[in-house]
Amino acid sequence: MEYYFIYNPVSGTAKVRQEFLENIDKSGLEYKLIETSESGDAQKIVRDICMNRSDSQQSIRIFACGGDGTVSQVINGAYGFNNVEIGAIPLGTGNDFIRNFGDVSSYMDIKKYARSSSRECDLIKYRAITDGQVRDGFCVNMFNIGLDCNIVEMTGSVKKFPLISGSLAYLISVFVILIKREGANLKVIYDNGDVYNGRLMLISIANGCYCGGGIKGLPRAVTDDGFFDVSLIKYVTRREFLQLFPLYSKGVHLENSKVIAKDIIDYRHEKSLKIEAMDSFFKLCVDGEIFRCQSAEFAIDERAFRFIVPD
Numbered sequence: 001m002e003y004y005f006i007y008n009p010v011s012g013t014a015k016v017r018q019e020f021l022e023n024i025d026k027s028g029l030e031y032k033l034i035e036t037s038e039s040g041d042a043q044k045i046v047r048d049i050c051m052n053r054s055d056s057q058q059s060i061r062i063f064a065c066g067g068d069g070t071v072s073q074v075i076n077g078a079y080g081f082n083n084v085e086i087g088a089i090p091l092g093t094g095n096d097f098i099r100n101f102g103d104v105s106s107y108m109d110i111k112k113y114a115r116s117s118s119r120e121c122d123l124i125k126y127r128a129i130t131d132g133q134v135r136d137g138f139c140v141n142m143f144n145i146g147l148d149c150n151i152v153e154m155t156g157s158v159k160k161f162p163l164i165s166g167s168l169a170y171l172i173s174v175f176v177i178l179i180k181r182e183g184a185n186l187k188v189i190y191d192n193g194d195v196y197n198g199r200l201m202l203i204s205i206a207n208g209c210y211c212g213g214g215i216k217g218l219p220r221a222v223t224d225d226g227f228f229d230v231s232l233i234k235y236v237t238r239r240e241f242l243q244l245f246p247l248y249s250k251g252v253h254l255e256n257s258k259v260i261a262k263d264i265i266d267y268r269h270e271k272s273l274k275i276e277a278m279d280s281f282f283k284l285c286v287d288g289e290i291f292r293c294q295s296a297e298f299a300i301d302e303r304a305f306r307f308i309v310p311d
Contacts, residue, residue, distance in 0.1 A: 001059055003031040003114060004049060005089070006042050006074055008066030012091040019108065020065060020089055027111040042070050046077030050084060059083045061114065061308065067092015072140045072287035075123070075305055079138055085118045087308035093169070094288070096210040097141040100223050106310040116311040120303035121223045124207055128284060128293040135293070137286065138301065142211050142218070144285040145275070146184035146202035147233075150177045152285045155212065170212035174245065183235055185278040190230075191270045198278070199235040205273060205298055206231070209251065216251030220267070226302045227269040236264055273298045 005024060009017065024031065036042050046062055053060070062084060064074035071088045078084045088097070090104050098107060107113055124139040144152055154173035158164060164172070188196040188203065204211070206218040206229045221229040236244070244264065247253035254267055275282070276295045284293050 001061060003029050004046075004060065004062045005031055005033045005065050006045055006062060006070065007033055007035050008042070008070045008091065009035050011066035011070060012093060016091050020091055020110075023108060023110045027114060029110075029114055036066075036070070040073065042066075042073035043077040046074050050078055050081040056081075057083060059085065061085045061087060063087040063089055063114070063308075065089040065091055067288070068094050068096055068141055069288045071097055072138075072289075075140050076138050078305065079123070085306045085308055087113065094211070094213045096213065097208050097287075099210045099214060100208045100221075101307075101309045109310070113308070113310050116308055118306040118308045119224065121305055121307045122207055122226065122228070123301045123304040124205065124228050125299050125301045126286065126296055128291070128296040130281075130291065130293045135291070138304070139205075139207065139286050139298075141206065141208045141287050143205040143298070144202065144211065145186070145204075145282055146200055147177055147182055148202040148204055148211070148217075149184075149283045149285040149290060150182050151212070152288060153283070153290050156288075170215065178238055178241060181238060184282050186282060187276040187278055188232065189274040189276075190268065191272050196232060196266065201233040201235055201241060203230065203232045203275070205229075215249045217248055218267075219251030219254065220269070223307075224303060225269075226300060227271060228273075228298065228300050230266075230268045230270050230273060232266040234264055234266070236262075240264065270298075271300045 034045055064071040075086055090098055090107050095104050128135045151173045155169045158169040158172050183199055183201045185199050204217055206221045207223055209216050209218050209221045211217055218229045218231050247256050253259050274297045281292045281294055283290055284296055
């Protein structure tokens with residue numbers, strides 16, 4: 001077995017990065033540690049590793065050492081190659097995808113975790129159109145559009161301030177963005193032909209439950225059930241959203257009688273989905289990376305990769 005650790009040296013805090021480097025030295029593994037140097041680097045590095053193996057039948061394990069963005073890049077780089085298993089060392093501030101499989105701290109015991117078993121997981125394939133240009137890729141955890149995307153964008157700036165963690169930065173951004181009450185104006189076409197037209201607060205398309213450092217916004221999402229979950233929150237007042245948010249963050253909002261009575265949320269399990277901008281464009285957040293597009297299509301790719309889960 002070969003072990004590769006793709007290391008983002010600017011992810012998270014210096015203390016967490018130092019703990020990782022100490023733990024990997026104590027792991028007893030024969031490994032290669034490769035640092036990334038720029039955005040998108042991890043995907044290129046991993047694809048080169050997979051393409052240039054001398055023996056494609058030999059199993060390798062590649063660990064994304066960073067946040068959700070690094071995990072996404074590593075999985076995109078390894079997609080389509082056999083005998084490749086992906087792991088994650090949580091050096092980022094969110095680390096949301098790995099929360100679907102248990103306590104985040106268990107991933108830092110590299111000696112034990114690196115030898116743990118793996119399980120098959122789904123991916124969400126997307127195709128976005130921006131000014132006539134096609135952008136293809138795979139989402140590991142979640143897409144965010146509308147208020148949620150704007151929150152993710154602001155969180156990236158807020159968490160750079162001292163003593164502000166990923167979760168706190170997310171909560172601060174929620175209240176700042178809510179003042180503006182920015183949502184999105186979209187046409188959403190579901191798999192069965194249903195259509196939502198008009199303004200909404202946010203829409204999330206998810207393989208996993210969590211975003212924003214542990215906000216459990218899509219509590220019924222399962223990473224290997226052959227579906228992605230879609231949560232559309234309609235264009236509600238600030239007061240209604242503030243009342244909803246504590247329930248939303250804990251993942252108990254779908255069972256709340258007031259939420260159900262007001263018909264605030266449209267929550268579905270889907271295999272495909274299409275979204276079109278009613279205005280000139282919308283911002284799409286893919287595992288933390290944000291770009292503008294005029295339309296996007298989404299489809300489930302069942303059991304597309306193997307993810308190493310702490311035993």
